[in-house]
Amino acid sequence: MTKHSHSESSMHRVPSSGAVEHGYPSGHLGHLTEHEEQALVEFKTLLEEKGLYQPGNLPSHDDPTLLRFLRARKFVPEDAYVQFSETEKFRKANQIDVLYDTIDIDSYEASRKLYPRFTGRRDKRGIPIYVFQIRHLDSHAVSKYEKSTETTYSRAKTDGKTPAKLLRLFALYENLTRFVQPLSSECTDRPHPETPITLSTNIVDISHVSLRMFWNLKAHMQAASQLATAHYPETLDRIFIIGAPMFFSTVWGWIKRWFDPVTVSKIFILQDHDVLPVLTSFMHLKDIPKNYGGELEWDFFDEPAWDDEVERVCQWENGHTAFPPGPLYWQPIDEGKRLECIAVGSKGESDRRERVCTITRAYPPKSTEDTLVSTTDSQTADTLEGEETFVTPTEKPIINGEVSTANIAALSISESN
Structure with missing residues (x-):
């Protein structure tokens, strides 16, 4: 495998727009440029005109969600509208809300075992950490899972175009965006605690996986990746791939075509001796x-190991002392000053809907004028706190030697200092 020089690997990554891209929290609430603020206002106006957005104290879509679509489309409101409208059509055609509310709890838990699992911990920026061990997706497990999706597992009706096995995956993305990320946002033991978390950090373990297994999973993983990119944009911060076998350069040739160059730039393939040094530049050892x-x-099959901050912010109710299995989501109460966690899903013919706990919000939503930061203040703050360095895109996977431990460490922003 050809290795690139240190000078090449340490260059800034320049996205296709021609502008140098900065990492979190740039482009997020409280860290918007004047151009980005204006784009958010125009995007809301456009969506409202099209009947896809309702403003108010509790708007139909919150600003962090709208900003995900804007970041994915480089803050061009018209382009973001196209992706947002397609997502809304997809959600309506497949009744994604009904799917999440009524999915069989056992079916939901079975799906969780085949996809990235939340560890219950967050990285140094407060972004939730997921682990995905590919070796558990052997032919027997996948066959059993696909057979289970042939039976009714929720009350949602579909458009018949998206396979049931992929629709169950969307329940897990709903959990990420409606439960894990809002919970992470309410944990204030992090830099920029006023800025909502809308990302995830992923450790992908591909050890003990054969080329045949990768080939058998290729179509499914490609479809899943493309649907997630289309309908849950900008929910990924980093992917650290570990345990890569010698043949992985072949597999990388497939994978890189599934994503845009900016997403590919977030994927780092680490050799064994680099795993801990790199991970500790983004995450605490604990x-x-x-x-x-x-x-x-x-x-991998353990439930989340919740940290002390989660225990601190949650006020348990109805006899709960921990989050139960199955789908969960947060919704605002008391005019947005608090959040309540609702456990949903179904068992047999019975739907579950009960309050698990509440959180008093440290930073309740304010008006757009109050939450958006001026260009000067935002850019000055980001400069003082440090900017993220991106690596030049390559046709080969980024491995030790192409990106040194020191260069990866430079990718982390101020909170790792």
Whole structure:
């Protein structure tokens, strides 16, 4: 495998727009440029004119969600509208809200075992950490899972175009955007605690996976990746791939075509001796599973190992002392000053809907004028806090030697200093 020089690997990544892209929290609430503020206003106006957005104290879509679509389309409101409207059509055609509300809890939990799992921990910026161990997607597990999707597992009706096995995946993305990210946003033990979390950090373990297994999973993973990119844009911060076999350069040739160049730039493939140094530049040792050199007692099939901050912010109700299995989401109450966690899903013919806990919000939503930051203040703050360095795109996977530990560490922003 050809390796690139240090000088090449340390260059800034320049996206196709020609502008140098900065990392979180740039482009997020409280860290918008004047241009980005104006784009958000125009985007809301456009969506309202098209009947896709209702403003108010509790708007139909919150600003963090709208900003995900704007970031995905480089803050061009018209382009963001196209993607947003397609997503709304898809959600309506497949009744995604009904799917999440009524999915069989056992079916939901079975899906969780085949996709990235939340560890219950967050990285140094407060972004939730997921682990995905590909080796569990063997032919037997996948066949059993696909067979289970042939039976009714929710009350949602579909457009018949999207396979049921992929629709169940969308329930997990709903959990990310409606439960894990809002919960992470309410944890204030992080830099920029007033800025909502809309991203995820992923450790993808591909050890003990054969080329045949990758080939068998190719179509499914490609479809899943493309649908997620289309309908849940800008929910990914980093992917750290570990345990890569010698043949992975072949697999990388497939994978890189599934994503746009900016997404590819977020994928880092690490050799064994680089795993811990790189991960600790983004995560505290206590939040890294022991399997990867950290201190966290957590294995892939374990439930989330919640940290002390989650326990601090949650006020349990109705006899709950922990989050139950199955789908959960947060919704605002008391004019947005608090959030309540609702457990949904179904068991047999019975739907579940009960309050699990509440959170008093540290930073209740304000008006757009109050939450958006001026160009000067935002750019000055980002400069003082440090900017993120991006690596030049390559046709080869980014491995040790192409991106050194020091260069990866430079990718982390101020909170890792």
